[in-house]
Amino acid sequence: MTNIPLYGTTHPTQTDAAREQAPKRSLLELTQEELADYVKSLGQPAYRARQIWDWIYKRYAADFASMTNLPAALRTRLEAEATVSPLTPIAEVVSADGNTQKVLFQLPDGQSIEAVLMLYERRRTLCISSQAGCGMGCTFCATAQGGLARNLTAGEIVAQVLYFARYLATPHAPPAMEVERPTHVTNIVLMGMGEPMHNYKNVWTALRRLTDPEAFGLGARHITLSTVGLIPMIDRMAEEGLQIGLAVSLHAPNDEIRSQLVPINRRYPVAELLAAVQRYIEKTHRRVTFEYALMRGINDAPELALELAQKLKPLLCHVNVIPLNPIPDSPYQPTSDAETRRFVQILNENGVPATVRLRRGIEINAGCGQLRRAMAA
Missing domain, CATH: 1.10.150.530 (DNA polymerase; domain 1)
Incomplete structure (x- = not known):
């Protein structure tokens, strides 16, 4: 695998007692x-x-x-x-509207990760983690502030899905949410803690288990993998032959702004990233989603929307405009609803399909890494 530079600090926390205790065999790794x-x-x-x-x-x-x-x-x-599962739930919160549940899990070595269940009219979507922490250093992200502890194993990734699949399949299991059960997982997004492409082997082992009809059996088209833009891994994904959706966390149309928000851009700048996406589209014939978290006064100006439209128009793509889930005391704050609508309108008027992602769970720290950060405070 291509070596990827890490931005942030690694903080292993495994205790001597945990190391000395013989671990049980995790059947999810088999x-x-x-x-x-x-x-x-x-x-x-x-x-x-x-x-x-x-x-x-x-x-x-x-x-x-x-x-x-x-x-x-x-x-x-x-x-x-x-x-059966390496995960121990240690905190659980449900949004006031009953549509979002976030769980903080402890791993056998003491590390912790988050996963989120989001309910929509017809979809039961899971947002799962691929790493304990993250090394990409995105400046507006709560996960990045703690650095990278380690990659998750394939079994730890799959276990997050099985946890919520069990919940959805079990009538009256706590906590109460606005969902009639039994029901089932319909969609999975790897948009939780970590950079999935930085844990490529384990992530793809998990994805094949989740899509295998003999195992969990979810259709590949119902799964989306999000990356900050690790170009060698995007090229590798194009060869996988599994119709997993690709989402690219762009957040800015040019290198000046993006390098401030997403430090890996210094190695893989916007033009090279968009060229890699074009190669991916040509190879797979699949539409790519670009994620763009709007931040007031930073990346939300109308001229930036126009610049973004000009660069993305040649691509088979869709822009998912995301109202930022803010971190307390952070300089990065969400754009107003009116400015968000204007940004989306400019993209649409210039030939780039764009919609606003429905914000979920803001009052329960549902943004990536926020509950973990709050519990550690």
């Missing part, structure tokens, strides 16, 4: 073949592996005790030496 080998090592027939696999990925079992078609002795042994 392929079907590896799970079969593990079950065989326990002296069990091959079909037991298929039963366990179905309990995890089709029935969203939270523990081995619920796997009632397994022998009691096997369930006891699995409970002693393995785990």
Whole structure:
């Protein structure tokens, strides 16, 4: 994998006690073949592996005790030496309108990550994390302020989806939200903590598990991966053959502003990034989304909207204009509703499709990294 410079500080927090304790085997890290080998090592027939696999990925079992078609002795042994999920929820908040739920999870080594469930009229969308922290250093992002601790494993990425799939499938499970259950996950966006392209191997292992009909089985077109613009990885993604959506966090139409907001732009400037997106479109024939978080007095001027339109018009794309979820005491604050509408109007009038993303969960720190930051304060 191409070496990517990190912006920010790495802060490992694993304790001596955690290192000394023998970790349980996480079954979410295993392929079907590896799970079969593990079950065989326990002296069990091959079909037991298929039963366990179905309990995890089709029935969203939270523990081995619920796997009632397994022998009691096997369930006891699995409970002693393995785990279904590496995540422990440590904080949970629901928005006042009941449409957004955010959960802060602790990982086995003490690190923490966030994931968000957002309810729309027909969609049940998850925003999941790919890293504990982030090394890209975007100046307006709460996650970036803590630096990068480590990459998530493929199993830790998948576990976030299974947690909420279990919640949606279980009638009356707390917390209460404005959703009639049972229902199911319809969409996934990798727009939570971390830069997915900086954890490429584990992210794509997780994506193949999530789209595999034999596993979670969500259609690839219902998943979107967001990147700040790691060009080598965009080119690599174009060769994957899986119809995962690509979103690029642009936030400015030129290098002067973007380099201040997104430091990786100094290595991969706007012109080169847009050329990579064009290559991606030519290879995949898929529309790309550009994310543009509007910040008052920084990137929201009408002339910047016009400049953005001129640069994006040749591309098969859509602009997702995002009202910023502000960090307290930050110089980056959201643009007014009127200025937001004007920005979008300029894009549309100049041939670039653009819409405003519905802001969700502002009062519950639903922006990337905000709940984690608040809990650490």
